Amino acid sequence: MVLQTQLKQHKPLDQKQMDEFIDILIAKDIDDQMKIELLEVFSEKEITQEELTFISNSLIRSMYPQQPYYPNSMCVCGTGGDKSNSFNISTTVSFVIASSGVPVVKHGNKSVTSSSGSTDLLNEMNIKTTSVSDTAEKLDSNGLVFLSATETYPIMKHIQPLRKALRNPTIFNITGPIINPFKLDYQVMGVYETSKLEKIAQTLGDLGRKKAIVLHGANGMDEATLSGDNIIYEVNEHGEISHYTLNAQDLGLSYASNDQLIGGTPQENLIITKNILNGTDRSAKRDVVVLNAGIALYASEQVSTIQAGVHKAQELINTGQALQQYNKMGGKTYDYIG
Helix, strand or coil: CHHHHHHHCCCCCCHHHHHHHHHHHHCCCCCHHHHHHHHHHHHHCCCCHHHHHHHHHHHHHHHCCCCCCCCCCEEEEECCCCCCCECCHHHHHHHHHHCCCCCEEEEECCCCCCCCCHHHHHHHHCCCCCCHHHHHHHHHHHCEEEEEHHHHCCCHHHHHHHHHHCCCCCCHHHHCCCCCCCCCCEEEEECCCHHHHHHHHHHHHHCCCCEEEEEEECCCECCCCCCCEEEEEEEECCCCEEEEEEEHHHHCCCCCCHHHHECCCHHHHHHHHHHHHCCCCCCHHHHHHHHHHHHHHHHCCCCCCHHHHHHHHHHHHHCCHHHHHHHCCCCCCCCCCC
């Protein structure tokens, strides 16, 4: 096979070859062992930035030849895999930023490496995920939708057993947050592995983001944290990338170790999210939500600086707007207390 020879020689694939690679992995009439061998060879080579764009394009086009679009839409999510067992930070952040008028298309999945993934928490909240076809209507009414990755990309069910057959991570560990079904204008993506931050930022630029932030949280998390310098790669609509660090203490937030962000079961994480949004939790858990929401408000061009984003996020929680957004979603409802 020409493709396998190309991979064994560690030569990069072009877009056409990447399409062929994905087609083989999801084909029903090709033996799984052959697919595993091909994925293993692919995973042994260091993926180039261009290949990351190509594989993202291939996966998106396999389901959405014409990608749907909703103006000014945004996703905030992480790759997972940091093994921090933190509570559902980005899901909580979604309610905050949506309450400011940002249309949020949150793409998530069940937990793989923690006690509670985003869809596990939504089930506990009695908030239903939305189909891609109903997303525009739901955004018009609620300003926020949650999409289940297993529903939006059922092809990944064919790839999942292949990934499990390999001992080492594959490129699919980082493509999940990249391949939102919608052609987004804005994105914040947390990544636990620092070596691919710049490649991911450039790929998001290639996919047409007006503005995006790819970050690695201090001390190894895939969310911005309160425990030190967070690594930030910011890409603008011209594809230009800036690189800097961000410390929560410089934004007026208190230092806290990552251990203070640990969550638990979906039931326990619901209580954490509820208490942050209803104003009763003033701990590090609230501060990390404020920090990440501040970054997202800046990335979505709601504010001109991350500092201003932090202040706006605090205001959205303090006035009860974030909780009001949560209550609009049709699940369990709560009163503002703080």
